[in-house]
Amino acid sequence: MNLTRHTLGEFLAAIRDPRPTPGGGSAAAVAGALGTSLLAMVGAMPKHRAASEEDVERLQAAASRCHALAERLEALVDEDSEAYEGVIAAYRLPKGTDEDRLRRKQAIQVALGTAIAAPLDVMRCCTDAIEAASTVARFGNPNAASDVGVALELLVAAERGARLNVLINLSSVDDGAELERIGEIVRTLAAECRNGSEAARALLESG
Numbered sequence: 001m002n003l004t005r006h007t008l009g010e011f012l013a014a015i016r017d018p019r020p021t022p023g024g025g026s027a028a029a030v031a032g033a034l035g036t037s038l039l040a041m042v043g044a045m046p047k048h049r050a051a052s053e054e055d056v057e058r059l060q061a062a063a064s065r066c067h068a069l070a071e072r073l074e075a076l077v078d079e080d081s082e083a084y085e086g087v088i089a090a091y092r093l094p095k096g097t098d099e100d101r102l103r104r105k106q107a108i109q110v111a112l113g114t115a116i117a118a119p120l121d122v123m124r125c126c127t128d129a130i131e132a133a134s135t136v137a138r139f140g141n142p143n144a145a146s147d148v149g150v151a152l153e154l155l156v157a158a159e160r161g162a163r164l165n166v167l168i169n170l171s172s173v174d175d176g177a178e179l180e181r182i183g184e185i186v187r188t189l190a191a192e193c194r195n196g197s198e199a200a201r202a203l204l205e206s207g
Contacts, residue, residue, distance in 0.1 A: 002078060003022055003026060003077050003081065004074050004077050005071070011030075015027060020084065020088065021082075021084050021085055021088075022077070022081045023081070023084065024161055024164065024165055025044055025080035025081070025083075025084060025118060025122070025161075025162065025165040026077045026078075026080045026081050027161065028080075028122055028157075028158045028159075028161030028162040028165065029073050029074075029076040029077040029079075029080055029118075029119075029122050029158070029162070030073075030077055030158075031154045031155075031157050031158035031161065031202065032065065032069075032073040032076075032122055032125055032126045032129070032154070032155060032158035032159070033070050033073035033074045033077070034151075034154050035126070035129060035150075035151040035153075035154035035155035035158060036066045036067075036069045036070035036073060036126075036129040036151070036155070037066070037067075037070045038147050038148070038150060038151035038154070039062070039063070039066040039129060039132060039133055039136050039148065040063050040064075040066040040067040040070055041144075041147065041149045041170045042063075042136050042140040042141060042144040042147050042148055042151075043059055043060070043062050043063025043064075043132075043135075043140055044063045044067075044068060044199050045140065047141045047143075047171060048139055048140055048141050049139055049140070049141070049142060050139040051149050052084045055139050057137040058135050058139065058140075059135060059136065061135075062133075062135035062136050063136070064134040065128070065129075065132050066129055066132050066136075066138070068118070069125045069128055069129050069132075072121075072125055073122065073125050073126075073158075076118055076121055076122050076125070077117045079120040080115075080119060080122070080165070083111070083114045083115040083117070083118045084109040084115050086114055087108070087111040087112060087114075087115045087169070088113065088186075089111070090104065090107040090108040090110070090111040091104075091108060093107055102158060107158035108113070108172070109173065109174060109175070111170045111171055112169050112170075113173075113178075115158065115165075115169045116166055116169045116170060116173070116182060119162035119163070119166045119169075120166050120182070120185065120186070120189075121161045122158060122159070122162035123159050123163055123166065123190075123193070124127075125163065125184070125190045125191045126155045126156075126159040126193060127189050127193045127196065128160060129151075129155050130152065130155050130156070130159075130192075130193055130196040130197050131192075131196050131202060133148060133151060133152055133155070133196070133197075133200040134196065134199050134200045134203055136148055136151075137200045137203040137204045138203050141161040142207070145204055145207075148200070148204060149201075149204055152197055152200055152201060152204075155193075155197070156193065156197050159171075159189070159190070159193045163186060163189075164188060166186055167181065167186065169183055170183070170186075
């Protein structure tokens with residue numbers, strides 16, 4: 001699909017289209033990619049307030065990490081849409097016979113697993129970026145503090161949006177053990193995102 005190879009106008013038009021993809025999952029990945037890109041930008045600025053060589057290295061490492069996360073989130077824009085298209089295709093399989101219905105049910109469960117994996121990865125990327133945001137907020141250029149603040153808001157929104165997509169797909173999963181496993185991951189990532197964003201905001205507010 002290569003959504004990120006389209007112009008911004010084309011991508012937004014695709015979102016507005018009544019077809020189910022690209023949808024909220026891809027939008028969440030875009031928000032995350034924007035947030036991590038902003039952090040990478042601020043972390044790479046030549047002017048900063050890192051006073052020691054060690055702090056400079058920490059800032060550079062955070063910028064490099066965010067650059068990599070932004071690239072991964074960019075790839076997830078398409079991966080999320082493709083995964084949900086797999087779910088749609090599975091639900092459209094024939095169900096005229098018992099064998100058809102069994103095959104269809106199995107295909108749906110496999111497709112749901114893929115459709116859960118993509119937004120779960122978005123959650124992970126956003127949580128990692130929010131952790132790096134504290135370093136950028138502490139040592140980055142103070143004149144770019146608003147950029148870090150915008151990045152945090154985008155990342156928090158992206159994590160929450162991705163979480164909604166995980167949960168709605170998880171509600172159709174039949175495997176109880178898988179439900180519990182994914183549910184625990186979601187709860188852990190959500191808590192890390194919340195705590196990390198609060199810590200980064202506190203650093204921004206302290207100047």
